[in-house]
Amino acid sequence: MQQLFTGTYYFPANSQAESAEVRVNGDTLNLYYQQQCILATNLSLVSVSSAIPGVAQELSFTDGGKFVIGNTQHRLQLGSGALSAEALEKNKKLIFSAIFLVPLLLWFSIAIALPKLAAGSVKYLPDSVAEQMGRQTFYALQKTILEPSELDTPLREQTITQWQQALDELGLSRKKFQLHVFKSDYFGANAFALPNGTVVITDQLLILLKDKPNAVLAILLHEIGHVEHQHSLRMVAQSVSSSVAIAVIFGDLEGFGEVLIGTGSTLLQNAFSREMESEADQFALNNLVKLGKPPQAFAEAMQSFVQPIDGSSEEHDTDNKSIFRYLSTHPDINERIHAAEQFQPAN
Amino acid sequence: MDVNQASNQSNQEKVTTIEFSGKSGEFFGIWIVNILLSIITLGIYSAWATVRTKSYFYGNTKIDGHAFSYLAKPLQILKGRLLAIAFFVVYSIIANFYPLAGIGLAIVLLFLTPWLIIQSLRFSNRMTSYRNVRFDFHGTYGQAFITFILLPILGVLTAYLAMPWVVKKMNQYVLSNTSYGDQQLTTFIETKEYYLAVLYSILVTIVGVGAIAAIIFLATGIASMTALSAISGITGVLLFASYFILMSLINAVYTVKIRNHMFNNTEFENLAKFRSTMTLVPYATLVLTNLLAIVFTLGLAYPWTAIRSSRYAASCTQVKLHENADSVVDTMGEQKSAFGDEAADVFDVGVSAF
Numbered sequence: 001m002q003q004l005f006t007g008t009y010y011f012p013a014n015s016q017a018e019s020a021e022v023r024v025n026g027d028t029l030n031l032y033y034q035q036q037c038i039l040a041t042n043l044s045l046v047s048v049s050s051a052i053p054g055v056a057q058e059l060s061f062t063d064g065g066k067f068v069i070g071n072t073q074h075r076l077q078l079g080s081g082a083l084s085a086e087a088l089e090k091n092k093k094l095i096f097s098a099i100f101l102v103p104l105l106l107w108f109s110i111a112i113a114l115p116k117l118a119a120g121s122v123k124y125l126p127d128s129v130a131e132q133m134g135r136q137t138f139y140a141l142q143k144t145i146l147e148p149s150e151l152d153t154p155l156r157e158q159t160i161t162q163w164q165q166a167l168d169e170l171g172l173s174r175k176k177f178q179l180h181v182f183k184s185d186y187f188g189a190n191a192f193a194l195p196n197g198t199v200v201i202t203d204q205l206l207i208l209l210k211d212k213p214n215a216v217l218a219i220l221l222h223e224i225g226h227v228e229h230q231h232s233l234r235m236v237a238q239s240v241s242s243s244v245a246i247a248v249i250f251g252d253l254e255g256f257g258e259v260l261i262g263t264g265s266t267l268l269q270n271a272f273s274r275e276m277e278s279e280a281d282q283f284a285l286n287n288l289v290k291l292g293k294p295p296q297a298f299a300e301a302m303q304s305f306v307q308p309i310d311g312s313s314e315e316h317d318t319d320n321k322s323i324f325r326y327l328s329t330h331p332d333i334n335e336r337i338h339a340a341e342q343f344q345p346a347n
Numbered sequence: 348m349d350v351n352q353a354s355n356q357s358n359q360e361k362v363t364t365i366e367f368s369g370k371s372g373e374f375f376g377i378w379i380v381n382i383l384l385s386i387i388t389l390g391i392y393s394a395w396a397t398v399r400t401k402s403y404f405y406g407n408t409k410i411d412g413h414a415f416s417y418l419a420k421p422l423q424i425l426k427g428r429l430l431a432i433a434f435f436v437v438y439s440i441i442a443n444f445y446p447l448a449g450i451g452l453a454i455v456l457l458f459l460t461p462w463l464i465i466q467s468l469r470f471s472n473r474m475t476s477y478r479n480v481r482f483d484f485h486g487t488y489g490q491a492f493i494t495f496i497l498l499p500i501l502g503v504l505t506a507y508l509a510m511p512w513v514v515k516k517m518n519q520y521v522l523s524n525t526s527y528g529d530q531q532l533t534t535f536i537e538t539k540e541y542y543l544a545v546l547y548s549i550l551v552t553i554v555g556v557g558a559i560a561a562i563i564f565l566a567t568g569i570a571s572m573t574a575l576s577a578i579s580g581i582t583g584v585l586l587f588a589s590y591f592i593l594m595s596l597i598n599a600v601y602t603v604k605i606r607n608h609m610f611n612n613t614e615f616e617n618l619a620k621f622r623s624t625m626t627l628v629p630y631a632t633l634v635l636t637n638l639l640a641i642v643f644t645l646g647l648a649y650p651w652t653a654i655r656s657s658r659y660a661a662s663c664t665q666v667k668l669h670e671n672a673d674s675v676v677d678t679m680g681e682q683k684s685a686f687g688d689e690a691a692d693v694f695d696v697g698v699s700a701f
Binding site (some may be wrong): 013055066098139 | 380384385387395404407432439443447478528602613619647677
């Protein structure tokens with residue numbers, strides 16, 4: 001079968017261009033310029049550009065010359081019946097299904113597959129990683145937003161002693177889960193645990209829960225629940241892997257990728273942290289029961305965030321701010337209070 | 348000086364517009380099917396997707412009846428991407444797990460950045476051809492380090508007063524090191540224009556913020572100023588909308604002025620001169636409607652926005668071609684096989700001058 005194409009021939013190594021004609025017969029390709037055959041070659045030596053809808057096909061020759069087919073619809077038939085990408089890109093049914101499949105697969109891979117993968121893979125990280133991560137973060141925090149506690153020494157010591165007793169009873173390491181008290185205007189009334197087990201509680205939170213030692217305990221147990229479940233490491237693994245996935249899939253589509261990264265990843269991160277919060281809640285509730293404390297202590301702690309104890313109006317204001325900060329990362333507080341009140345230990 | 352007014356020799360010149368023939372429907376099919384294939388193949392196909400998308404835009408952009416070609420091969424892009432991902436993962440792990448070591452790594456990255464910028468400019472230029480002649484980039488590391496690292500630091504130290512000049516230096520670096528075959532790009536861009544562009548943007552910001560404040564004032568009413576906290580949802584939406592309109596306008600003031608200035612003052616001597624005639628309102632409208640379309644279709648309008656942006660940019664650009672246009676010599680043909688720029692092929696990071 002003979003194939004005939006009209007188009008433009010570009011001479012090797014310079015920008016000269018002339019109208020020309022290509023005839024393909026079996027394995028032989030002939031190039032005609034002004035009715036004369038100026039090039040004859042075997043098809044296997046011609047590099048044929050991949051067919052793309054609406055783009056003229058290019059035939060490049062070994063000497064550096066190039067022929068561009070004039071009609072953007074015409075294609076050089078190479079005989080192989082392989083499924084071409086162009087056929088897929090023009091397939092109406094596939095395009096239509098892709099409109100639904102793409103969002104579904106994206107959601108599945110970023111919200112389900114990658115978190116699973118991240119949770120699975122962090123188990124294999126050596127302990128020294130969590131140790132270093134915690135130690136270096138703690139150092140950085142002390143240099144920046146943590147200030148020495150201004151609380152009375154007895155109150156501080158009492159909190160620490162109570163914590164150590166609880167750890168002993170639960171068979172957890174005193175050395176790993178060291179509790180520190182700091183003042184921090186940045187964190188406000190808050191508590192957090194670093195990946196290596198270092199636990200920090202702020203002056204402001206201790207004041208807020210002054211007469212509720214069990215509530216303090218509940219919050220601290222919740223925080224080390226995050227450590228035991230390797231939540232920080234999982235967060236890092238998830239955010240790195242989803243950034244890579246998004247960058248790879250939308251790499252060349254700047255505008256779209258940005259929109260997706262901007263809005264999507266914040267929503268997703270909230271979804272991650274909601275799941276992790278309830279895991280940490282479960283850990284706290286189970287261990288409160290083990291200690292013989294009422295699980296309602298956890299509800300009490302949450303409650304005090306919703307209805308801060310009345311103080312001077314000035315303090316009230318700053319408390320409110322810190323509570324909003326706490327809530328933004330700890331969603332559905334009422335749901336959690338309810339869950340704690342209804343808590344039945346597993347055994 | 349405006350090169351279009353510069354005296355020419357008696358050579359023949361012809362003025363052509365850039366023609367863009369991409370179609371939204373056609374590109375939508377390419378785009379969505381390529382994303383689907385990329386996801387199914389766990390990202391591997393994305394290298395092919397990149398090449399096909401670039402080829403679509405290049406192949407549909409014509410000057411004087413000749414289209415541009417994108418020459419990169421998917422496997423080159425795939426190699427580069429795997430390397431970039433490996434680097435990104437290592438960097439993220441170190442920065443997240445060892446915050447202090449991350450600082451050291453950031454310094455390493457600082458010295459690596461100029462090299463990466465050069466590699467990516469070289470790659471994208473060499474992979475672009477027009478009339479079977481390729482573009483190239485000749486910038487050196489030393490210049491790049493000064494332009495992209497030291498000057499921005501200086502800009503910050505001068506309380507951003509020197510920043511417009513720094514941005515001009517960056518554009519100048521990219522433009523003046525670009526070549527097409529044996530022809531070097533020459534640029535006459537002026538610092539003054541960058542300061543004016545920034546000044547106009549600041550003026551628009553002040554007027555815009557003032558206007559928005561006035562709208563709020565009127566909307567809430569003088570009497571109910573004390574009840575400002577009770578701003579209704581509608582006012583909130585209006586405020587949000589006017590914020591986006593203002594942002595698009597500020598962006599447009601700067602972009603339009605700088606793009607026109609760069610095109611009108613850059614040329615391939617004895618080969619081609621350029622003219623850009625972008626105007627403020629159409630461009631701002633384009634950017635704003637693109638943003639709205641992408642948000643309200645959850646991204647599905649992306650192909651439409653990309654096609655109309657390219658069509659608009661092409662329609663605002665004229666090229667004055669010299670009769671020498673068909674005698675440019677490709678200097679890279681021999682070089683390529685001789686040196687085989689492996690490093691340049693590996694990095695596919697985008698830095699664009701326009």
